[in-house]
Amino acid sequence: MADRRVAILLISHVKALADGAQALMQQANRDVGIYACGGLEDGEIGTSIERIRTVIDGIPSDHDILVFYDIGSAKMNAEMAQEFEPNRTIMISDAPLIEGGYVATIHAGLGKGIEEVKRNAESSYQKGE
Amino acid sequence: MNTTQLKQWLTELAAVIADNRDELSKLDQALGDGDHGINMHRGFQAVLAELPNIKEEDEPAALLQKVATILISKVGGASGPLYGTAFLRMSAACKGKQTLDDETMVVALKQAAEGIAQRGKAAPGEGTLLDVWSTVANEARETGMDWNQLESSAREGMEATKDMVVKRGRGAILGEQSVGHIDPGAVSSYYLFKTLCNTMKGSE
Numbered sequence: 603m604a605d606r607r608v609a610i611l612l613i614s615h616v617k618a619l620a621d622g623a624q625a626l627m628q629q630a631n632r633d634v635g636i637y638a639c640g641g642l643e644d645g646e647i648g649t650s651i652e653r654i655r656t657v658i659d660g661i662p663s664d665h666d667i668l669v670f671y672d673i674g675s676a677k678m679n680a681e682m683a684q685e686f687e688p689n690r691t692i693m694i695s696d697a698p699l700i701e702g703g704y705v706a707t708i709h710a711g712l713g714k715g716i717e718e719v720k721r722n723a724e725s726s727y728q729k730g731e
Numbered sequence: 732m733n734t735t736q737l738k739q740w741l742t743e744l745a746a747v748i749a750d751n752r753d754e755l756s757k758l759d760q761a762l763g764d765g766d767h768g769i770n771m772h773r774g775f776q777a778v779l780a781e782l783p784n785i786k787e788e789d790e791p792a793a794l795l796q797k798v799a800t801i802l803i804s805k806v807g808g809a810s811g812p813l814y815g816t817a818f819l820r821m822s823a824a825c826k827g828k829q830t831l832d833d834e835t836m837v838v839a840l841k842q843a844a845e846g847i848a849q850r851g852k853a854a855p856g857e858g859t860l861l862d863v864w865s866t867v868a869n870e871a872r873e874t875g876m877d878w879n880q881l882e883s884s885a886r887e888g889m890e891a892t893k894d895m896v897v898k899r900g901r902g903a904i905l906g907e908q909s910v911g912h913i914d915p916g917a918v919s920s921y922y923l924f925k926t927l928c929n930t931m932k933g934s935e
Binding site: 652 | 851
């Protein structure tokens with residue numbers, strides 16, 4: 603068991619997609635913190651650093667955060683959010699949002715540390731840069 | 732360049748983006764998700780709304796940093812972080828100076844281009860806004876702050892994206908099929924430099 607728990611943060615351009623993925627993963631394990639950040643403030647399609655930071659603020663500080671995203675600009679916004687939160691451990695995985703997040707949920711539920719959870723998610727599923 | 736000129740520039744840029752927002756979105760439909768005009772317009776209208784709060788005696792770096800924060804939070808997509816990073820780097824290069832001399836501006840442009848490259852994990856020649864920023868930054872370093880020359884460089888950088896295979900962002904999905912399309916971010920960056928050059932030529 604790792605000292606710190608891992609929370610999963612799902613960033614999608616679409617609210618329904620992030621919320622749906624969250625529901626799917628939460629069903630696999632009710633005890634893992636899974637957070638959805640989908641779309642923009644007004645329900646429009648997109649990603650924004652502000653919204654990502656708000657969701658991160660709501661994640662307990664004793665959790666490390668593993669991020670999964672859907673398409674390119676979501677990653678860029680996640681990277682900026684990461685730079686704004688230098689005191690937290692936030693890692694971004696290039697594994698596909700749903701498959702990667704699902705595998706990560708299982709491993710986080712087993713109490714593994716963030717690096718191991720990330721490695722497991724990525725060794726199951728690979729995608730490009 | 733001082734804070735008053737910066738404000739003039741940003742006012743003109745917001746107007747040009749407002750006038751061209753449909754064109755920017757249309758270009759983005761070919762390579763991205765078709766919202767570049769809307770996003771940039773939203774961001775620069777927010778910048779415009781902030782300008783009255785900026786005093787003449789405020790440092791240029793403070794205004795540039797304010798613009799960065801607004802663009803990062805309001806533009807969204809990839810353009811928010813990319814433009815935001817460019818303004819943040821320019822702000823850092825201008826810190827402590829009330830008036831920006833040519834040397835400072837050359838450094839600011841260089842660091843902005845490097846910031847965009849880093850944030851977007853992009854290199855020149857990949858058909859993105861970086862092609863405009865790096866062309867302008869290189870020209871400034873080689874020949875100094877000649878505003879007519881810099882405007883031509885910005886235009887060249889923009890037009891060059893038309894013949895490139897896009898390697899970054901959503902346009903990259905198209906591969907070879909992206910050739911023939913001008914990059915929308917390169918066009919908005921061209922407007923940025925065109926209005927900057929206009930403002931500076933007008934005050935010479």
